[in-house]
Structures are given as structure tokens and as C-alpha cells.
Amino acid sequence: MKSLVKLLHGLMASLNVIGAIWVLLIMLLITVDVVGRAFFNSPLFGVPEIVKISVVGLVWCQMAHTLKIGAHLRSTILLDRMPRAARRVIEIVSCILGVITFALIVYSGWDTMLEAWRIGEFEGEEPVRVPTSPIRTLVLIGAALTAIQFLVMLVDLIRGKTLHQAEAEF
Template identity: 40%
Template sequence: MALLGRVAQVCHVISAFWVVVLALIIFVDVGGRNLFNVPLLGAVEIIKNSVVSITFLQLPLAIYRGGMIRTTLIYDAVSPYLQRYIRSFANILGLLFFLGMAYSSWGPSLEAWSIGEYEGEGALRVPTYPVRLLVTLTSGFTGFVYFYLLYLDWTGQLLPEMEQNDQPEQSSNV
């Protein structure tokens, strides 16, 4: 696996641990509400920001492994030559979309960082600038993943498991 795949894997592992922490926060919040009538302060703000972060951390690996949802009705009906063009078109759209997101969110991310943007009032104020920066950086990285897949495809290095990750495995049991 290339360095790019390893970085995507690290992002995915971080998001998995974040999900566990988020589950614990939800458990403590719900338990505190129901058992002691004392909710965990800031839980709602932490959860809102965490969902966005977890989603963007998982995107690069899902795209790198070919795990995004797609309709193959037309794709399966055309020749391998045209399949390459369809994959290329999809990769170019993904590249442009995520680089556009990174570009358009860069300024607001820097501004949020410089002013120390936060969400919430009272006892716990949750900083939102790390989430904004994370969305910006992972959008740029995801765009680069699309570019890398485009490069692999046109140089004949795209591995079948990267292209067709959604195929069911054949069972040898009859």
C-alpha cells in the first residue's frame, strides 16, 4: 500500500477511536440525564462537531479502496475502454469537488483559528476551529486521493480490488 493509503488508513483509525469516545460521551450524557437528572455539559456541541469530523476522516480511505456507493448499470454494459473513461470522469468530478471544498473553506478555517471560534454557552464552550481546519485538510487530501486514483488508472496500475471493491466473494461451498 502506498504512503497515501497508509495516511488514509491512519485517518480511518483515528475516526474509529473517535467513534468510541463519542459513544462513551453519549453513554455518560444519557446515563446522567436518566439516572441523576444531570446531563453532560457540552455533549450536544461535542457530538455535532464530532460527526462532521468522523465523516471527513473516513472519506479518504473509503475512496481509496473503492468503497463509495455507485450505480453500475451503464458501467457494466460498456467496454473496458469506456469503463476507464467513466472512472476518469468520476475521479475528475471528485477531485474538483473536494479541491473546491478545500479552497473555499481555507479562508474561513484560518479566520476561525485566529479568533478562536467556539460553540456553546455557559459552563462548556467547544472550540470549532479544529473541526473547520480538519474539514479543509481532509477535503484537500481526499481530492489528492481522487487524483492518485486517476493517475493509477491511466498508468495501468489500478488494482482490481481498488476498482471493484464492491463485488461479492464467490463461495466454494456448494
């Protein structure tokens, strides 16, 4: 079980790196577009379409890893004031809801993703049409890995660890 979790965490880290590189590439693309538009009155075609679909893809590439390292925005003003037992119950319920929510994203998006591949779905108009099927697939991979990470955290909480101890191990 532990080796499977490590393998999944390696996949999460790899997708996180891909997402970070993707951010850099999008930044460069936008910069070239702005320079072309401002200085040469010649913007790059399709930049809005590429950026729009890329933001979705890169967010889902990084979602599970961000959860694993505890870097999602989290307000603990009430949680920090609660007794340990109450905090634990809330964390367990949160993990259960996380597993359910992200598993439902995978379930509800599966047929749409398959259909996008089948029909060759695209976003945008000529001259730039961006295929949506790879992004739809990334959304489902990211959601599945996030559901799995919530499950790993849930198991750790049930075994008596705190969320911070579980994060520190990996």
C-alpha cells in the same frame, strides 16, 4: 512518487484509526449522557455540541481512506452493463470531478479556517463552547487527502489499471 503515495496512504490510514477511536469515544459519551439523564436526571453538559462537531471531524478523518479502499456507497447498476471503454471514460471523468470538487472544498474553506484560528471561533454557548478551528482544519486535511486520492486513482486509470486493481495494490 510511489513512496510519496505510500506515505499519504499511511496518513490516510492513521486518520482512519483516529476517526474510528473518535466514534468509540462519542458512543461512550452519548451512553454516559443517556444513563445520566435516565437514571439520575443529570445529563452531561455540552454533549449535543460535542457530538455535532465531532461527527463532522470524524467523517473527514475517514473520507480519503474510505475512497482508497473503495468502500464509499456506489451504485453500479448502469456502469456494470456498459462496455469496458465507456466504463473507463466514466471512471476517469468521475476521478477528474472528484479532484476538482475536493480541491475546491480546500480552496473555499482555507480563509474561513484561518479566520477561525485567528479569532478563536467557538460553537455552542456556556457552559460548553467547542472550538471550531481544529474541525475546520480536519475538514481541509480530509478534503485535500481525498483530492489527492482521486488524483492517484486517475493516474492509475490513465496507466491502464481498473479501479479495483488500483485499490488492491494498497
